[in-house]
Structure formats: structure tokens, C-alpha cells
Amino acid sequence: xxxxxxxxxxxxxxxxxxxxxxxxxxxxxxxxxxxxxxxxxxxxxxxxxxxxxxxxxxxxxxxxxxxxxxxxxxxxxxxxxxxxxxxxxxxxxxxxxxxxxxxxxxxxxxxxxxxxxxxxxxxxxxxxxxxxxxxxxxxxxxxxxxxxxxxxxxxxxxxxxxxxxxxxxxxxxxxxxxxx
Amino acid sequence: xxxxxxxxxxxxxxxxxxxxxxxxxxxxxxxxxxxxxxxxxxxxxxxxxxxxxxxxxxxxxxxxxxxxxxxxxxxxxxxxxxxxxxxxxxxxxxxxxxxxxxxxxxxxxxxxxxxxxxxxxxxxxxxxxxxxxxxxxxxxxxxxxxxxxxxxxxxxxxxxxxxxxxxxxxxxxxxxxxxxxxxxxxxxxxxxxxxxxxxxxxxxxxxxxxxxxxxxxxxxxxxxxxxxxxxxxxxxxxxxxxxxxxxxxxxxxxxxxxxxxxxxxxxxxxxxxxxxxxxxxxxxxxxxxxxxxxxxxxxxxxxxxxxxxxxxxxxxxxxxxxxxxxxxxxxxxxxxxxxxxxxxxxxxxxxxxxxxxxxxxxxxxxxxxxxxxxxxxxxxxxxxxxxxxxxxxxxxxxxxxxxxxxxxxxxxxxxxxxxxxxxxxxxxxxxxxxxxxxxxxxxxxxxxxxxxxxxxxxxxxxxxxxxxxxxxxxxxxxxxxxxxxxxxxxxxxxxxxxxxxxxxxxxxxxxxxxxxxxxxxxxxxxxx
Numbered sequence: 001x002x003x004x005x006x007x008x009x010x011x012x013x014x015x016x017x018x019x020x021x022x023x024x025x026x027x028x029x030x031x032x033x034x035x036x037x038x039x040x041x042x043x044x045x046x047x048x049x050x051x052x053x054x055x056x057x058x059x060x061x062x063x064x065x066x067x068x069x070x071x072x073x074x075x076x077x078x079x080x081x082x083x084x085x086x087x088x089x090x091x092x093x094x095x096x097x098x099x100x101x102x103x104x105x106x107x108x109x110x111x112x113x114x115x116x117x118x119x120x121x122x123x124x125x126x127x128x129x130x131x132x133x134x135x136x137x138x139x140x141x142x143x144x145x146x147x148x149x150x151x152x153x154x155x156x157x158x159x160x161x162x163x164x165x166x167x168x169x170x171x172x173x174x175x176x177x178x179x180x
Numbered sequence: 181x182x183x184x185x186x187x188x189x190x191x192x193x194x195x196x197x198x199x200x201x202x203x204x205x206x207x208x209x210x211x212x213x214x215x216x217x218x219x220x221x222x223x224x225x226x227x228x229x230x231x232x233x234x235x236x237x238x239x240x241x242x243x244x245x246x247x248x249x250x251x252x253x254x255x256x257x258x259x260x261x262x263x264x265x266x267x268x269x270x271x272x273x274x275x276x277x278x279x280x281x282x283x284x285x286x287x288x289x290x291x292x293x294x295x296x297x298x299x300x301x302x303x304x305x306x307x308x309x310x311x312x313x314x315x316x317x318x319x320x321x322x323x324x325x326x327x328x329x330x331x332x333x334x335x336x337x338x339x340x341x342x343x344x345x346x347x348x349x350x351x352x353x354x355x356x357x358x359x360x361x362x363x364x365x366x367x368x369x370x371x372x373x374x375x376x377x378x379x380x381x382x383x384x385x386x387x388x389x390x391x392x393x394x395x396x397x398x399x400x401x402x403x404x405x406x407x408x409x410x411x412x413x414x415x416x417x418x419x420x421x422x423x424x425x426x427x428x429x430x431x432x433x434x435x436x437x438x439x440x441x442x443x444x445x446x447x448x449x450x451x452x453x454x455x456x457x458x459x460x461x462x463x464x465x466x467x468x469x470x471x472x473x474x475x476x477x478x479x480x481x482x483x484x485x486x487x488x489x490x491x492x493x494x495x496x497x498x499x500x501x502x503x504x505x506x507x508x509x510x511x512x513x514x515x516x517x518x519x520x521x522x523x524x525x526x527x528x529x530x531x532x533x534x535x536x537x538x539x540x541x542x543x544x545x546x547x548x549x550x551x552x553x554x555x556x557x558x559x560x561x562x563x564x565x566x567x568x569x570x571x572x573x574x575x576x577x578x579x580x581x582x583x584x585x586x587x588x589x590x591x592x593x594x595x596x597x598x599x600x601x602x603x604x605x606x607x608x609x610x611x612x613x614x615x616x617x618x619x620x621x622x623x624x625x626x627x628x629x630x631x632x633x634x635x636x637x638x639x640x641x642x643x644x645x646x647x648x649x650x651x652x653x654x655x656x657x658x659x660x661x662x663x664x665x666x667x668x669x670x671x672x673x674x675x676x677x678x679x680x681x682x683x684x685x686x687x688x689x690x691x692x693x694x695x696x697x698x699x700x701x702x703x704x705x706x707x708x
Binding site for chain 2: 029032033036037040041042043047048051052055059060063064065080083084085086110111112114115116
């Protein structure tokens with residue numbers, strides 16, 4: 001075994017590239033499904049926590065039912081974009097905003113999300129904490145579509161062009177915007 | 181971007197998911213777990229009716245002549261007018277114990293997840309206390325703002341008008357009108373449909389500020405004397421000036437010569453013996469003691485399922501019916517589910533109960549004995565009662581409570597003669613005009629007559645003709661004898677002053693009284 005970089009990580013296998021698509025589709029389905037449920041009063045299990053959080057945020061200005069409809073539209077839109085693989089650059093901020101908002105009940109409603117904060121969640125809390133996985137998944141899907149990441153990568157390549165292995169540099173500089 | 185075939189597959193998938201959810205919803209709503217009451221059978225009948233069933237010639241006679249064969253399903257002969265009417269209403273929000281509820285709950289409808297509640301808090305006690313410490317200040321600010329938006333609590337009182345113990349009687353009407361209507365007289369001249377359409381009705385119901393937990397809320401003046409009953413989650417929402425006096429005088433039918441037997445004190449389990457020994461029979465003494473003995477309630481008890489900082493001994497009858505009268509503590513009538521459908525009810529006085537044939541706004545309880553027996557403090561939930569601690573009052577004991585209740589007299593009304601007519605030698609012109617209106621143009625005496633000014637019926641005033649809301653249904657007529665002592669008025673206190681009560685009935689009965697006539701009516705009510 002040599003001590004080069006490539007030996008510390010397993011080398012990519014061809015099937016791995018399908019992984020990003022799988023993640024994108026899985027995320028899209030979840031968003032659309034759970035979003036669509038919220039259009040029907042009383043069907044979504046997240047109704048209490050979602051509407052209560054939004055009402056707290058709006059200082060009870062918005063009606064619970066209205067709040068739920070707004071969340072439903074947003075989640076379905078994100079879901080569709082992911083599934084159809086369109087406009088991901090534009091949907092990315094909505095996704096990350098939504099994800100950040102899902103964590104709010106941990107702070108706004110600790111009574112509902114924790115048996116004992118911060119390490120003993122309730123089922124609702126656990127459901128929220130596992131969103132770390134969704135955020136990471138979202139990162140995998142959305143990162144190639146985020147302009148600012150490319151710009152950053154570009155400038156790094158220029159600054160330290162010799163340091164990178166040719167293959168990696170090529171992968172980073174390959175812009176997905178050309179595909180769009 | 182997907183390729184075209186991919187797009188087609190995704191679109192079909194999404195269509196499938198949405199149709200599937202829709203189908204699931206069709207099956208789910210109206211089921212026992214759903215908060216949406218089903219209206220399917222009614223709708224089916226409404227559609228089916230013209231084609232299939234004619235009640236006169238068809239199904240009814242058929243089922244008479246050939247018994248047992250082809251009895252029509254009941255919904256097939258239901259007229260469409262029996263279908264539920266949710267028009268303009270929204271479904272109750274999903275809530276948990278303790279979570280804030282809308283202040284305009286009359287706009288909502290729906291079923292509860294269950295009729296049965298759990299005696300267990302949805303969280304640890306420390307979390308429950310912390311949750312309310314955070315929620316209460318904002319909630320109280322919002323409810324005060326809401327009340328101020330509905331009522332102009334300007335603290336003006338009627339000159340020379342006092343409750344029996346001397347507290348000033350407040351001047352009204354204090355309900356605020358929309359800018360688009362100039363005066364109560366203008367409002368009174370509009371037809372019901374227009375008032376409803378333009379959303380002008382100033383006397384919509386009041387909800388409990390925290391209807392998810394609900395239960396008894398005591399006024400601040402009473403809490404000051406009983407700090408252990410201060411709630412961690414919610415306070416009373418009325419300014420003290422608009423509530424009955426505390427402590428109110430107590431009059432006994434057996435000792436009129438004594439005037440206020442309490443001498444200005446609040447009767448408690450500690451002092452009652454001293455005050456009443458030698459004045460009451462042993463049965464009455466025992467009854468009074470039972471009325472003063474605290475016992476656990478849904479939210480005032482020894483468990484963590486409570487709303488007081490420290491565990492509570494519970495509540496006594498006369499904690500709300502202070503000195504046999506009322507301190508205007510409110511709670512929810514136990515008569516309905518879900519909790520959000522229950523009507524807010526103000527504590528009525530016990531004075532003059534001896535003359536009533538109907539007790540409680542909606543339960544039509546027929547005797548004081550029976551009331552003392554059924555009053556269980558557990559919001560109509562024997563399961564909770566079992567878990568937290570039943571009052572377990574035996575029949576003999578509840579009868580004795582009623583024995584004491586039966587001698588609680590109305591306050592003096594020196595201007596009334598034995599036939600409950602004003603004595604012209606004592607009453608002034610305005611009061612006499614008021615009496616005439618009461619019995620005539622204003623229609624009050626249709627329902628308020630006799631020695632207690634009550635007909636002992638329940639009436640559906642159909643106030644929902646004037647606003648978009650869930651109908652409240654029949655409510656018992658409350659007696660008007662001694663009425664100046666027990667603001668706020670109506671079952672939920674939506675009329676803070678007598679003027680407001682008169683304005684309410686002027687609109688609801690569409691009697692088109694003038695300003696002067698309404699003032700005369702109030703002058704008369706002050707004499708009762």
C-alpha cells in the first residue's frame with residue numbers, strides 16, 4: 001500500500017454517479033408527498049408542529065390553516081423541481097431556507113421536541129434532527145448548481161494551480177452550468 | 181433537466197401520488213380519527229332526492245304496506261335542508277394541551293380526535309411550567325389587545341348607580357362599532373342579513389383565552405386574596421371595574437333583618453362556623469361547609485396535570501360563587517366536544533336559585549340538589565375524575581348543599597312591590613318608562629317575567645343570523661332579579677354592561693328602540 005491520497009479513500013465506482021440522481025429523486029418524492037398532504041386539513045402528521053412554528057414566527061398574525069397552505073405550496077414546488085431536475089439553482093435557497101426552518105421547533109418548541117434537551121428528543125425531535133441527513137443530501141444535489149461555489153473553486157484553482165492533481169482540478173473546474 | 185420521456189414518467193408519478201393522497205383523504209375524513217365531520221351521506225341524499233325518493237308517495241308508504249321489505253336507508257329520505265352547514269366556517273386548528281387557540285373560535289367547526297382526555301401532561305412538568313412562563317406574557321398581551329379592540333373599557337360609571345355592596349355600576353355600551361356604522365341606533369335599523377354581510381355585529385361570542393387547556397379562570401381581585409389559585413398559563417381578561425364586587429354581600433331568606441350576614445368578609449372554610457353558628461340549621465351548616473370544602477379539579481389538583489405552581493388542594497363551590505354570588509370566574513360549559521366547541525360560561529349567581537326550574541346554560545338541570553350532585557369539576561369527563569380524584573359527594577350531602585343554596589336571597593329591591601311592579605311613589609319617570617318598555621315595545625317580559633324575571637325556558641336567540649359563526653343553540657333565560665350585581669352579561673360575558681345587554685337584545689329582537697328608550701330600560705333594570 002502506498003501512502004498517496006487515493007489510497008485513503010476508496011476509488012469511485014461507476015454506479016456511484018447514479019447516487020446523486022437517486023438522492024435527488026428521493027428528496028423530491030419526500031418533498032412532494034409530505035407537502036401535498038398538507039393541502040388536506042387534518043391529514044399531515046406534521047400539522048401541529050408546522051403550523052405552530054409558523055404561527056410563532058409570525059407572532060400569531062397568520063392563521064394556522066393559511067400557514068399550512070403556504071408551507072404546502074413551497075414543499076410541492078421544491079419537490080417538483082427536484083424530480084423534474086429543473087431550476088435547481090433557483091430552488092436551492094428555498095430548500096435551505098425550508099430546511100433551516102424545520103429546525104426551529106427545536107428552539108421554539110423544546111417541550112414538544114425533547115424529553116430532555118439537547119440529547120433526548122421525542123419522536124418529533126428525532127424526526128427533525130434526522131433532517132441533518134436531508135441537508136447533507138441536499139448539499140450533494142444542489143452544490144453543482146450553486147454559482148458561488150464554482151467561483152470559489154475557480155479562484156482556488158488559480159491560486160494553487162500546481163498543488164492539485166490534474167484529474168481533481170478538471171473535475172472541479174468542469175462547470176455544470178454548461179449542461180443547463 | 182430530465183429528458184422528455186423522464187419528464188413524462190415523473191409527471192405520471194406525481195399525478196399518481198396526488199390521486200392516491202386524494203383517495204386516501206376521501207376514505208379518511210369523517211372516519212373516527214378525523215377532525216372533519218363527514219357530510220357524505222347528506223350530500224348523497226341531496227343529490228339522490230329528486231330522482232328517487234318522494235316522501236309522500238314513494239318510500240314512506242312502501243315501507244308501511246310491505247313491512248320488512250326494502251326499508252329505505254335512512255339517509256335516502258333525509259331532505260337536503262338537514263345537511264350540515266359549514267359555510268364560512270373553518271376547521272379547528274390542530275392543537276395540544278396548552279397551545280394557544282384563536283380568540284374567534286365561533287368561526288370554526290370540526291370534531292375532536294377523541295371524546296376522552298388523558299390525565300397525563302404531554303410533557304414533563306418542568307417543561308410545562310417553562311412553556312407557559314414563555315407563552316403567557318404574549319398571550320395575555322394579545323388577549324388584552326383583543327378585548328380592547330372589541331370593548332372600550334373607559335371605566336365610566338353610571339352616576340349614583342351602585343351594586344348592593346356599593347361598587348359603581350359601569351356605563352355602556354362599551355362594545356365598539358365598526359367605523360362604517362355611525363351609531364347603535366343605525367345598527368339597530370339594519371336587517372340581519374346586512375349586519376352579517378358587512379360584519380357589523382358587536383356582540384359575537386367570547387372564547388376562553390386558552391381554550392386548549394381552558395378550565396376555571398379567576399379574576400385578579402379574587403386571586404389577590406387567594407394567590408395559590410393564580411394560573412401559570414392564563415389570567416382573567418376583564419378589567420376589574422367591569423366585574424362584580426368582591427367580596428359581595430350575602431342575604432339569607434331566613435334572616436332579612438341581618439342585611440349582609442357576612443359583614444363585608446369573604447366566607448371561607450376557616451371563618452364560616454364563627455359567622456353562621458346559631459343562624460343556620462345543622463343541615464344548612466353542613467351544606468355550607470361542603471360548598472366551602474375544596475376538592476380536586478381537572479387542572480387544580482395534587483398531580484402534575486395542573487395549572488398552579490404548587491400542587492393544589494382544589495377548588496370549592498364558593499371559590500367562584502363567592503358568598504353565594506359570583507366573582508365572574510369563567511370556564512367552559514362541559515356540554516360539548518371538542519374542547520374548542522365548548523362555550524365560555526361566566527359564573528352565575530346562586531342568589532335566588534330557589535326560584536329557578538332550570539340550572540346551567542345548556543344542561544337543563546332541574547334541581548339544586550341535582551346540580552350539587554352532578555357538578556364534578558372535571559369538564560364532563562368521569563375518566564379524568566377517576567384518575568385525579570373524585571369529589572364523591574353522597575346524595576345526602578349534595579342535598580344539604582342545596583339546603584343552604586335554597587336560602588341565598590336576592591339583594592333588596594326597595595322599589596319593587598310584591599307583584600314585582602315598580603312602586604310609582606318610589607320610582608322616577610325614567611324607571612317607570614323603562615318598566616313600560618320592558619313589558620311592551622322592548623318585548624323583554626316575553627321571556628323575563630314573574631318573581632325572578634325568568635321564564636325557565638331555553639331559547640335559541642339565533643344570534644348567528646347577525647354574524648358568520650357556528651350556531652350556539654338554545655340557552656336558558658337567566659333571571660334578571662338583582663341583575664345589576666352580576667356583570668358581565670350573557671352566558672359568556674360578551675355584554676360587559678347593562679347597556680350592552682339592552683343593545684344586544686335590541687338588535688337580536690329587532691325592536692328598534694331609541695337612545696332614550698334604551699336608557700330608560702337600563703334605569704329600570706337597575707331597580708330589579
